[in-house]
Amino acid sequence: MSGPVFMSFPVTATSHTLAEYRARGGYAALERALREMTPAQVGAQAKASGLQGRGGAGFQTGLKWEFVSKDAPVVYLCCNIDEGEPGTFKDRWILEHSPHQLLEGMLFAAYALRVRHAFAYIRGEFDLPLRRLQGALDEARAAGLLGENVCGSGFSCDIVLHRGAGAYVCGEESSLINSLEGKKGFPRNKPPFPAVRGLYQKPTVVNNVETLATVPWIMTHGAAAYAEMGIKKTPGTRLFGVSGHVEQPGLFERPTGYPLAQLIMQDAGGILGGRKLKAVIPGGSSTPILTAAEIEGLTLDPESMTRAGSMVGSGAVIVIAEGTCMVRLLQVLSRFYAHESCGQCTPCREGTDWMNRILERIVAGQGTAADLATLRRLPTGIMGNTVCALGDAASMPVVSFIKKFGHEFEHFVTHGRSLHDGRLAP
Amino acid sequence: MSTTGIKLTIDQREIEARPGETVLQAARRNGVDIPHFCYHDKLSIAGSCRICLVKVNNLPKLQPACNLAAAPNMIVETNVEQVQKAREDVLQFLLVNHPLDCGICDKAGECRLQDYQHKYGPAQSISRDPKHHKRKLHDLGPRITLDNERCILCSRCVRFTREISRTNALGIVERGNHSYVEAQVPGQFDDPYSDNVIDLCPTGALLSRDFLYKCRVWFLQPIRSVCTGCARGCSIKSWKRMNVRQQHMPGAAPGNAAYRTTARENPAINGPWLCNKGYDQHTWMSRERVPHPLVDGAPATVGEAMAKRLLSTARNPAVLVSTHASNEELDVLQAVLGAVPAYPHRDWLPVAGEVVEDNLLIRADKNPNRRGVVARFGDQEFDPAAGHDLVVVWGEVSTPLPLGATRWIHLTPFGTPSERPAAVVLPVSNTYERQGTFTNFEGTLNAFEPLFEKPAHAQHAADVFRSLAS
Numbered sequence: 001m002s003g004p005v006f007m008s009f010p011v012t013a014t015s016h017t018l019a020e021y022r023a024r025g026g027y028a029a030l031e032r033a034l035r036e037m038t039p040a041q042v043g044a045q046a047k048a049s050g051l052q053g054r055g056g057a058g059f060q061t062g063l064k065w066e067f068v069s070k071d072a073p074v075v076y077l078c079c080n081i082d083e084g085e086p087g088t089f090k091d092r093w094i095l096e097h098s099p100h101q102l103l104e105g106m107l108f109a110a111y112a113l114r115v116r117h118a119f120a121y122i123r124g125e126f127d128l129p130l131r132r133l134q135g136a137l138d139e140a141r142a143a144g145l146l147g148e149n150v151c152g153s154g155f156s157c158d159i160v161l162h163r164g165a166g167a168y169v170c171g172e173e174s175s176l177i178n179s180l181e182g183k184k185g186f187p188r189n190k191p192p193f194p195a196v197r198g199l200y201q202k203p204t205v206v207n208n209v210e211t212l213a214t215v216p217w218i219m220t221h222g223a224a225a226y227a228e229m230g231i232k233k234t235p236g237t238r239l240f241g242v243s244g245h246v247e248q249p250g251l252f253e254r255p256t257g258y259p260l261a262q263l264i265m266q267d268a269g270g271i272l273g274g275r276k277l278k279a280v281i282p283g284g285s286s287t288p289i290l291t292a293a294e295i296e297g298l299t300l301d302p303e304s305m306t307r308a309g310s311m312v313g314s315g316a317v318i319v320i321a322e323g324t325c326m327v328r329l330l331q332v333l334s335r336f337y338a339h340e341s342c343g344q345c346t347p348c349r350e351g352t353d354w355m356n357r358i359l360e361r362i363v364a365g366q367g368t369a370a371d372l373a374t375l376r377r378l379p380t381g382i383m384g385n386t387v388c389a390l391g392d393a394a395s396m397p398v399v400s401f402i403k404k405f406g407h408e409f410e411h412f413v414t415h416g417r418s419l420h421d422g423r424l425a426p
Numbered sequence: 427m428s429t430t431g432i433k434l435t436i437d438q439r440e441i442e443a444r445p446g447e448t449v450l451q452a453a454r455r456n457g458v459d460i461p462h463f464c465y466h467d468k469l470s471i472a473g474s475c476r477i478c479l480v481k482v483n484n485l486p487k488l489q490p491a492c493n494l495a496a497a498p499n500m501i502v503e504t505n506v507e508q509v510q511k512a513r514e515d516v517l518q519f520l521l522v523n524h525p526l527d528c529g530i531c532d533k534a535g536e537c538r539l540q541d542y543q544h545k546y547g548p549a550q551s552i553s554r555d556p557k558h559h560k561r562k563l564h565d566l567g568p569r570i571t572l573d574n575e576r577c578i579l580c581s582r583c584v585r586f587t588r589e590i591s592r593t594n595a596l597g598i599v600e601r602g603n604h605s606y607v608e609a610q611v612p613g614q615f616d617d618p619y620s621d622n623v624i625d626l627c628p629t630g631a632l633l634s635r636d637f638l639y640k641c642r643v644w645f646l647q648p649i650r651s652v653c654t655g656c657a658r659g660c661s662i663k664s665w666k667r668m669n670v671r672q673q674h675m676p677g678a679a680p681g682n683a684a685y686r687t688t689a690r691e692n693p694a695i696n697g698p699w700l701c702n703k704g705y706d707q708h709t710w711m712s713r714e715r716v717p718h719p720l721v722d723g724a725p726a727t728v729g730e731a732m733a734k735r736l737l738s739t740a741r742n743p744a745v746l747v748s749t750h751a752s753n754e755e756l757d758v759l760q761a762v763l764g765a766v767p768a769y770p771h772r773d774w775l776p777v778a779g780e781v782v783e784d785n786l787l788i789r790a791d792k793n794p795n796r797r798g799v800v801a802r803f804g805d806q807e808f809d810p811a812a813g814h815d816l817v818v819v820w821g822e823v824s825t826p827l828p829l830g831a832t833r834w835i836h837l838t839p840f841g842t843p844s845e846r847p848a849a850v851v852l853p854v855s856n857t858y859e860r861q862g863t864f865t866n867f868e869g870t871l872n873a874f875e876p877l878f879e880k881p882a883h884a885q886h887a888a889d890v891f892r893s894l895a896s
Contacts, residue, residue, distance in 0.1 A: 167601070184598075189471070189473035189490065189493045191495075338602065338603065339602065340601075340602070341601075341602040341603065342601055342602060343579060343598070343600075343601050343602040343603060343604075343605040344472075344474045344579075345473075345474045345475070345476050346474070346475055346476050346477075346516050346519050346520055346578070346579075347476055347515065347516060347519055349519075349579065349602055349603055349605075350519035350520065350522055350523065350603065351519055352602070352603075353602065353603040354519070354522055354553070354555065357555050358555070361555075368554075370552075370554065371554070373552075374552050374553070374554075377552065380511075380515070381511075381512070381514075381515025381516070381518065381519065382515075384486070384487045384488065385476055385479060385488060385512055385515070385516070386476070387473060387474065387476075
């Protein structure tokens with residue numbers, strides 16, 4: 001058995017409802033598992049499937065679940081719906097068109113981890129996804145799929161929907177937990193990891209939407225079927241959001257190991273107006289940029305991407321056509337990170353803002369060669385020295401842009417203007 | 427202490443950490459200096475300043491020493507090139523928007539940021555960006571002013587109000603580079619322990635309004651002293667001008683002004699903390715003194731002779747013993763007292779608006795040595811009906827005494843107004859002018875040293891008693 005995990009149905013105005021989800025075979029696996037399987041068996045299935053986290057870090061989901069102590073009296077599950085990585089729009093599609101798939105996945109995870117209260121932390125900017133998820137929760141509760149005694153199995157689990165207040169950093173699991181607790185969204189120092197001490201100081205598992213929404217498919221079709229899809233080491237399918245200078249931007253579900261060039265040139269309809277490809281940011285704005293030459297023969301799996309010096313990240317492919325000014329593009333990205341740095345730890349708080357100010361100056365035509373040298377040095381003081389990964393995320397584009405498009409930066413500081421006039425090359 | 431120490435290596439030195447200790451704590455206890463801004467012994471770990479990064483077990487990524495549990499066979503490097511660069515970078519980041527105004531900053535000379543910059547910082551800034559401007563001299567409350575430009579957001583002050591004084595009066599608002607410390611009710615930071623945050627602040631961001639621009643700290647010397655504000659008897663440092671300096675505070679007698687009071691760490695009594703009344707000790711110790719011996723309210727040089735005569739003619743005298751007296755003075759009094767009955771005297775009672783008692787430091791008994799007095803003279807209260815015809819009152823009289831028409835002799839350092847003047851008033855030295863010990867309410871002895879010579883017109887109470895007894 002192989003096939004799409006998500007895009008297996010035609011999207012209609014009602015495809016998000018419980019009735020249609022059930023018609024697609026939804027919740028059947030859950031009902032069967034609650035009757036026939038032990039929590040440990042569910043966990044073992046998830047592990048056997050080789051499913052990896054889809055939030056960006058790509059950690060083994062089954063392993064993450066295993067880290068939680070079997071003797072812990074209280075365990076919490078959080079679904080991370082704080083999808084804020086620039087370029088990423090996969091979780092929002094799931095919530096808008098198949099929210100019950102996520103709920104079913106959460107119930108599977110809750111059952112495997114013996115969770116009584118699960119939390120769905122949704123980003124504050126989401127509107128339709130929030131309403132769809134709330135609607136799905138109401139439907140599920142009315143149908144006895146949530147709350148006390150799910151499907152008459154004796155297993156009880158409730159899902160609390162929590163709306164964030166618009167902070168990118170709350171997509172980091174420990175700041176998500178702080179935010180859920182009602183505190184400021186500051187990431188925590190690790191160790192302890194959430195699996196040991198997370199929400200309300202209890203063991204907590206934080207999973208991405210796509211990760212959890214994949215679980216029902218695994219439970220329906222079996223771990224072996226899932227492990228057969230894509231490449232062996234990191235099996236399954238992934239949702240790739242292609243945006244930028246392509247003819248048909250959108251969300252594509254493809255097996256892992258899918259060629260990046262094919263995704264851009266065929267599936268997304270090629271570069272806008274038949275122009276030439278300049279560069280690709282392959283996994284959300286934090287991942288190092290790749291030049292057109294580098295993506296030749298590159299496949300969308302962690303191994304191949306690491307070899308090229310980048311990451312699959314959150315599967316957000318940002319395509320950049322020839323003619324784009326990389327200096328200005330980097331300034332847009334760095335402004336984002338300076339704005340979203342939480343301000344807790346020194347290198348990120350001061351460094352992101354400093355890099356942004358230098359880039360602002362360069363873009364304004366006031367930059368010097370010394371500025372460029374500073375810009376090269378600053379990321380070395382930030383990367384690896386911060387509490388969470390935001391410092392690294394803000395630094396990686398700076399490092400990779402300057403490394404790969406250094407001549408554009410040098411042109412900007414020597415001539416006070418961009419190498420490109422802002423129009424895409426014909 | 428457990429016998430199972432954790433053996434680890436810091437900078438090629440074998441050291442033993444106690445179970446539960448972090449690398450930073452173990453290093454500090456063993457004399458290895460790892461710089462830190464946000465870490466404080468008595469506060470929770472924030473791990474946010476990132477200057478304590480060290481290299482552990484040769485891992486590529488540096489670890490914050492403050493949040494790293496010491497583990498067996500751990501190899502910690504605090505002085506390798508990678509660590510030095512990380513420190514330089516952190517200081518570079520902290521200083522990119524920090525004003526270079528040490529010349530007019532009260533903290534200069536005892537500033538952690540200044541010290542670390544000299545010790546670990548880069549020789550030159552690579553920044554050519556104009557510094558961000560933020561609010562300066564922003565009053566958090568009546569006592570404390572905040573310079574947002576100097577703040578490095580270490581959150582020590584915030585954690586103090588959360589974890590120690592438990593008022594939650596401070597917080598960090600906004601996000602990222604624009605965040606700043608603000609009082610819960612802006613302008614009304616009136617925590618009874620608020621002044622501790624001035625000492626906690628590793629830079630010159632939080633400043634005392636009382637001490638603001640009064641003196642460079644390197645002209646001051648701390649004298650080991652004890653707070654006389656309540657029965658806790660906290661250890662303090664009283665800061666006075668160093669003797670070599672002739673300058674003095676406007677309006678104060680040369681050399682006789684204490685400029686400020688800060689906490690002196692004493693785990694047996696107050697830990698590192700002190701209440702605001704303690705921080706104000708130097709202000710209430712500069713109350714008006716009794717300028718001369720007085721006889722029937724008029725200045726006289728024969729005060730002591732008069733007191734002697736009154737005592738020799740009295741049938742049934744009594745002594746009210748000052749609870750601000752040192753144990754050594756009490757011993758002298760006890761030795762010369764003979765059969766004269768003595769009662770403890772409450773020099774001070776709580777005054778309106780003052781915190782009477784709390785769970786942290788402040789005690790309801792506002793006198794530092796009642797326990798010492800009670801140990802020597804018992805705790806029987808003075809009974810006006812006992813028929814004493816002369817009472818020697820030693821110590822200030824903050825509330826009227828039930829003396830009726832009885833004549834009384836008053837030994838006091840300060841000119842406290844009294845409803846009915848004493849027959850004889852003899853000026854004596856105050857705590858700043860003598861040395862000795864107090865016994866606090868828990869029975870802990872605490873010694874203090876003199877800041878100044880006593881004024882010529884005043885005598886040490888012990889000398890007065892010896893003279894009266896002879």
